[in-house]
Amino acid sequence: MSLLGDRQQLAYIAAQAADARVNVELETEGMTLNIGPQHPATHGTLRIIARLDGEQVLWADPMCGYMHRGYEKLTEVRSYPQVTALVNRIDWLGSFANEVPFILAAEKLMGVEAPSRAQHIRTILFELSRIANVTLFLGDLGVQLGAVTPVFFAFRDREYVLNLIEGATGGRFHPNFDRIGGLKDDLPAGFVDETRIVMKKLRGFCDQIEDLLFGNEIFQSRTRGIGVIPKDVALQYGMSGANLRASGVDWDLRRDQKLPLAYDKVDFKVITHPDGDSFARCWVRLQEVRESTRIVDQLLETIPTGPIMAKVPKIIKVPEGEAWVSTENPLGEMGYYVVSQGDMGPFRVKIRSASFNNISITPWLLKGVYVPDIITILASLYFILGDIDR
Amino acid sequence: MSSTTDTPTETPRDDMRDAEIARVCAALGSSVVDSLVKSNDDMWIRVTADAWRSTGETLKTLGYTYFGFISAIDWLPSPYGRGEDDPTAPPVERSTVVKQGYAGGDTRFQVIARLVQPFTTLGINIKVDVDDSLMAIDSWSQVFAGANWHERETHEMFGIGFNGHPDLRNMYLPTDFEGHPMRKDFPLLARMVKPWPGIVDVEPLPGDDSEEEGDAS
Numbered sequence: 001m002s003l004l005g006d007r008q009q010l011a012y013i014a015a016q017a018a019d020a021r022v023n024v025e026l027e028t029e030g031m032t033l034n035i036g037p038q039h040p041a042t043h044g045t046l047r048i049i050a051r052l053d054g055e056q057v058l059w060a061d062p063m064c065g066y067m068h069r070g071y072e073k074l075t076e077v078r079s080y081p082q083v084t085a086l087v088n089r090i091d092w093l094g095s096f097a098n099e100v101p102f103i104l105a106a107e108k109l110m111g112v113e114a115p116s117r118a119q120h121i122r123t124i125l126f127e128l129s130r131i132a133n134v135t136l137f138l139g140d141l142g143v144q145l146g147a148v149t150p151v152f153f154a155f156r157d158r159e160y161v162l163n164l165i166e167g168a169t170g171g172r173f174h175p176n177f178d179r180i181g182g183l184k185d186d187l188p189a190g191f192v193d194e195t196r197i198v199m200k201k202l203r204g205f206c207d208q209i210e211d212l213l214f215g216n217e218i219f220q221s222r223t224r225g226i227g228v229i230p231k232d233v234a235l236q237y238g239m240s241g242a243n244l245r246a247s248g249v250d251w252d253l254r255r256d257q258k259l260p261l262a263y264d265k266v267d268f269k270v271i272t273h274p275d276g277d278s279f280a281r282c283w284v285r286l287q288e289v290r291e292s293t294r295i296v297d298q299l300l301e302t303i304p305t306g307p308i309m310a311k312v313p314k315i316i317k318v319p320e321g322e323a324w325v326s327t328e329n330p331l332g333e334m335g336y337y338v339v340s341q342g343d344m345g346p347f348r349v350k351i352r353s354a355s356f357n358n359i360s361i362t363p364w365l366l367k368g369v370y371v372p373d374i375i376t377i378l379a380s381l382y383f384i385l386g387d388i389d390r
Numbered sequence: 391m392s393s394t395t396d397t398p399t400e401t402p403r404d405d406m407r408d409a410e411i412a413r414v415c416a417a418l419g420s421s422v423v424d425s426l427v428k429s430n431d432d433m434w435i436r437v438t439a440d441a442w443r444s445t446g447e448t449l450k451t452l453g454y455t456y457f458g459f460i461s462a463i464d465w466l467p468s469p470y471g472r473g474e475d476d477p478t479a480p481p482v483e484r485s486t487v488v489k490q491g492y493a494g495g496d497t498r499f500q501v502i503a504r505l506v507q508p509f510t511t512l513g514i515n516i517k518v519d520v521d522d523s524l525m526a527i528d529s530w531s532q533v534f535a536g537a538n539w540h541e542r543e544t545h546e547m548f549g550i551g552f553n554g555h556p557d558l559r560n561m562y563l564p565t566d567f568e569g570h571p572m573r574k575d576f577p578l579l580a581r582m583v584k585p586w587p588g589i590v591d592v593e594p595l596p597g598d599d600s601e602e603e604g605d606a607s
Contacts, residue, residue: 064561064562065560065561065562065563068562068563070571072547072572073571073572073578074578076468076472076574076578077472077578077581078472108431232455233535235455235456235457235508236455236457236534236535236536237457237534237535237536238456238457238458238459238534238536239536249508250509251508251509251511253511256509256510256511257511258430320491321491321492322434322491322492322515323431323432324432324504324513324515335458335459335504337459337461337502337504337515339463339491341467341489343472344472345472348463348464350459350461350463350502352458352459352504356539356540357457357459357536357539360536360538360539360540361535361536364535389562
């Protein structure tokens with residue numbers, strides 16, 4: 001632990017020194033490099049303007065807004081059940097996970113709690129969307145660093161998970177399956193057996209990726225010690241999810257927060273890594289996929305019987321009040337601050353998405369790094385454009 | 391809704407949050423205008439605008455080191471309702487009474503921030519009134535680095551200024567965009583042109599023709 005801590009510190013000092021060197025020693029002519037908005041490293045249309053001195057970044061500034069869809073404004077003209085269709089499209093790789101915190105916030109305001117079977121199935125689908133999301137990250141990671149093979153494995157194996165989600169909800173990418181008070185439907189026949197098989201396949205995929213990528217010397221040398229985020233900085237910027245845990249913060253909302261989801265019924269590890277560098281962030285995500293498959297396996301054993309909908313009025317009016325609910329989404333902490341004034345639709349919804357906070361650290365983090373590392377760092381921070389811009 | 395006494399009698403007492411809010415209020419002293427604890431749910435405080443920045447600093451020393459978000463709420467009821475009006479009909483009269491939520495308020499705009507104590511997930515929502523004539527409060531960007539982008543977003547969406555912010559550029563909108571889209575009196579133009587048919591949608595439940603409330607399928 002102390003050894004790794006020292007290394008982290010050294011990397012941090014090295015970054016600072018590099019920063020200072022750029023400012024005093026080198027007197028080369030500067031250059032402005034524009035990355036994006038169409039760049040494979042950005043999962044969408046993030047544009048980064050980097051001011052370079054030689055190969056080093058003096059400052060970098062991400063420009064968001066190419067995909068701003070104004071969901072916060074749109075929620076104000078929709079009814080509560082309709083909002084789930086919008087929020088599905090925030091993090092489009094793990095759509096179901098976006099619905100859950102909003103529905104939980106509405107349920108909290110209404111004083112409704114979903115039946116235990118619904119909570120259980122919600123948790124299963126939540127973890128499945130995490131697996132689908134992070135699987136693609138693991139494949140995509142290779143592409144960013146010049147290894148094309150893993151992405152094919154990732155797309156192949158994500159398909160199994162998407163098939164499961166489609167089988168249960170009817171939607172591959174946008175399930176829109178969560179309802180206030182429960183779920184739209186019960187699980188289809190054969191879902192449990194099929195899921196068990198897929199989870200086994202996914203664990204195989206994790207082993208494969210670990211062999212292909214994480215053991216690879218080039219991958220290691222390009223990610224180790226690159227983009228180190230110390231613990232206190234990560235907290236200040238409000239980073240969350242695997243990015244925070246990779247900086248050694250042992251904090252997972254699935255475990256640490258009481259919510260009407262089935263996480264208290266399963267036994268799982270929260271993965272942390274003391275380094276805080278790009279490698280740590282990728283490694284934590286890989287382990288979390290493994291852990292998620294175990295969570296799903298355990299949940300499949302114990303699905304309770306019973307209804308999937310609580311008694312809710314047909315026309316949903318949410319009583320006056322304010323509620324905050326956040327969950328541990330694939331990208332990090334995603335929360336909704338819902339203000340209701342007793343109407344059919346919310347009065348104001350603040351969507352606190354994980355990527356927005358995770359990416360807001362880039363101007364600080366990219367200072368002093370070399371150009372190829374920009375791509376590595378962005379890839380390891382892992383963001384979805386829809387999750388930044390909303 | 392806005393007073394501390396408004397807790398239903400049947401909810402269990404939440405000693406942890408009660409003690410926590412007492413600790414916070416004691417540390418912040420006279421800058422706290424109002425506070426509210428929802429048992430086993432969340433905490434709200436409202437502070438004076440002068441003390442906004444020092445509140446952030448104090449809370450940081452009290453252990454609230456995790457930055458959640460900063461945003462604002464426009465409490466004016468929307469003059470356009472929910473966009474359900476027929477554009478050819480004469481405009482509908484709507485209430486313009488500004489009614490604030492938890493922990494009260496005196497102004498139309500309020501800035502809300504959330505800070506969390508890491509590891510306990512004990513969070514606190516901090517509200518502050520924004521004076522209509524000033525439309526600015528102090529910036530938190532020197533206190534929490536993550537506040538930088540959130541304040542930029544709040545500035546462009548609500549037109550609230552943040553004194554001491556290094557760079558209040560637009561986050562999402564073009565530089566020459568006029569107006570502040572998240573204000574309630576900013577019309578959602580698509581809805582102004584044609585009312586959206588989905589506004590009256592109630593999803594029919596399979597095999598359920600009765601009008602009675604509830605569905606226990």
